[in-house]
Amino acid sequence: MTDALNCLMLPGDGIGPEIIESAETVLQSLISIYELPVQISHGVIGLKALAQTGTTMPPDVEQCMRAADMIVLGPLDTMAYVPDEGGINVSAFCRTELGMFANLRPCVSLNSSALKSMDLLIVREASEGFYADRNMYRGLGEMQLTEDVAISVRKITRQQSERIARIAFEAARERRSHVTAVHKANNFRITDGLFLEAVRAVATEFPDVILSDQLVDSMAALLVRQPEVFDVILTTNLFGDILSDLASELSGSLGIGGGLLAGTHQCAAQAQHGSALDIAGTGRANPLSILRSLALMLEWISINRGIDQCKHASIVLETAIRTLVVDRLILTPDLGGTASCQEVTSAILSSLSELRETSE
Numbered sequence: 459m460t461d462a463l464n465c466l467m468l469p470g471d472g473i474g475p476e477i478i479e480s481a482e483t484v485l486q487s488l489i490s491i492y493e494l495p496v497q498i499s500h501g502v503i504g505l506k507a508l509a510q511t512g513t514t515m516p517p518d519v520e521q522c523m524r525a526a527d528m529i530v531l532g533p534l535d536t537m538a539y540v541p542d543e544g545g546i547n548v549s550a551f552c553r554t555e556l557g558m559f560a561n562l563r564p565c566v567s568l569n570s571s572a573l574k575s576m577d578l579l580i581v582r583e584a585s586e587g588f589y590a591d592r593n594m595y596r597g598l599g600e601m602q603l604t605e606d607v608a609i610s611v612r613k614i615t616r617q618q619s620e621r622i623a624r625i626a627f628e629a630a631r632e633r634r635s636h637v638t639a640v641h642k643a644n645n646f647r648i649t650d651g652l653f654l655e656a657v658r659a660v661a662t663e664f665p666d667v668i669l670s671d672q673l674v675d676s677m678a679a680l681l682v683r684q685p686e687v688f689d690v691i692l693t694t695n696l697f698g699d700i701l702s703d704l705a706s707e708l709s710g711s712l713g714i715g716g717g718l719l720a721g722t723h724q725c726a727a728q729a730q731h732g733s734a735l736d737i738a739g740t741g742r743a744n745p746l747s748i749l750r751s752l753a754l755m756l757e758w759i760s761i762n763r764g765i766d767q768c769k770h771a772s773i774v775l776e777t778a779i780r781t782l783v784v785d786r787l788i789l790t791p792d793l794g795g796t797a798s799c800q801e802v803t804s805a806i807l808s809s810l811s812e813l814r815e816t817s818e
C-alpha cells in the first residue's frame with residue numbers, strides 16, 4: 459500500500475473559499491471512487507490569515523506547504539497585500555522557495571460560448587522575469603528613484619529558460635509537436651535574446667518538434683485572428699500571464715482555464731483567474747477552472763509518483779467537465795447559464811458517479 463500523499467487546501471481571497479470548497483468536495487469524491495492514496499489537509503492564508511495572525515502566510519502554514527506533496531491554491535488579492543505589513547504573496551513563494559517554476563495553462567474551446575476555436579497549451583516560466591517579488595536575491599526588483607521616477611528590473615537566466623523550454627518541448631511531443639517561443643527580442647535584445655538562445659539550444663535535443671517564434675505583440679493579434687494554429691506557446695513570466703488570460707477568455711471564459719504550477723518535487727493546482735472580488739460571495743463563481751487545475755494536478759502526480767489511479771481520476775474529471783460544458787447543461791453566468799458554483803459542483807459529482815457506473 460502506497461503511503462498517502464498529502465494534499466493541502468489553501469482557500470485564499472475573494473472567490474477562493476467558494477471554488478476551493480468545490481475542489482475539495484470533488485477531490486474527496488475521486489479519492490473514494492478511485493481509492494486514491496491522498497489525504498487532505500487545510501491551511502488558512504490570505505487576508506483572513508492576515509486578520510488572525512498578522513501575515514498572509516503564517517509560519518505553520520509555510521511548514522505545511524513545504525511538507526505537502528500537492529497544494530490546491532486559491533486566488534490571492536495581492537493588490538491588498540502590503541509587503542512590510544505581513545503581505546506575503548503565497549503564489550510567489552510556491553514559485554521561488556518551493557521551486558514550482560513551470561506554469562502550465564491549457565486553453566481549449568469547448569462549446570459555442572467560445573469566441574475562437576483553439577486547443578493550445580501555454581508554458582510560462584513562473585519564477586523570474588519582471589515580477590518584483592521574485593527576481594532578486596534580497597530586496598525587491600522595483601524601486602523609486604525620486605517622487606516622479608520608478609524602475610523595474612527583469613531577470614532572465616539561461617538555466618531557467620532552458621528548464622522551462624524542456625517542459626514545453628516534452629509537452630509538444632505528447633501533442634502536435636510544435637512550439638512557438640514568444641518574446642520581444644527586438645527591444646529586449648539582451649534578456650529576451652538570452653531566453654531565445656536558450657530555447658534554440660534546447661530545441662536541438664528535440665529534432666522531432668518544430669520551433670517557431672513570435673514577437674509578443676504580434677502573438678496577441680494572432681491569438682485573436684487564428685488561435686487554432688498554435689500548439690505549445692512557450693514564454694517568459696509576464697507575457698505568459700497576459701497571453702493566457704487572453705487565450706482563456708477567447709476559448710470561452712477565464713472561469714474554465716485550468717492551471718498547474720509544477721516543480722521537481724511538488725505541484726499546485728491554481729486556477730488561471732484571480733480573486734474576482736466583483737463576484738465574491740454571490741455564488742456566481744465558476745468552479746471549473748480550479749476543477750480542471752485539479753485534473754492537471756492528478757495527472758502530474760500520476761506521472762511523477764507513478765500512481766495510475768490518479769491518471770484515471772484525472773481523465774474522468776476532465777471528461778465530466780467537458781461533457782458539462784459541451785452539452786451546455788448546468789453552467790455559471792460567465793458561460794451564459796444561471797447555475798451557482800454549488801450547482802455546478804453537484805452536477806460534476808453526479809457525472810463522476812455516472813462515469814464510474816458506465817466504466818464498471
Ligand code: ATP
Pocket residue numbers: 473533534535536537712713730731732733734735736737742743744745747790792
Ligand atoms: P486579481 O487581481 O486577483 O487577478 P481580478 O479581478 O483583477 O483579480 P480576475 O479575478 O481574473 O481578475 O477576474 C477578471 C474578470 O473575470 C472579472 O470580471 C471576474 O468576475 C471574471 N472571473 C474571473 N474568474 C472567474 C470565475 N471563476 N467565474 C466567473 N467569473 C470569473
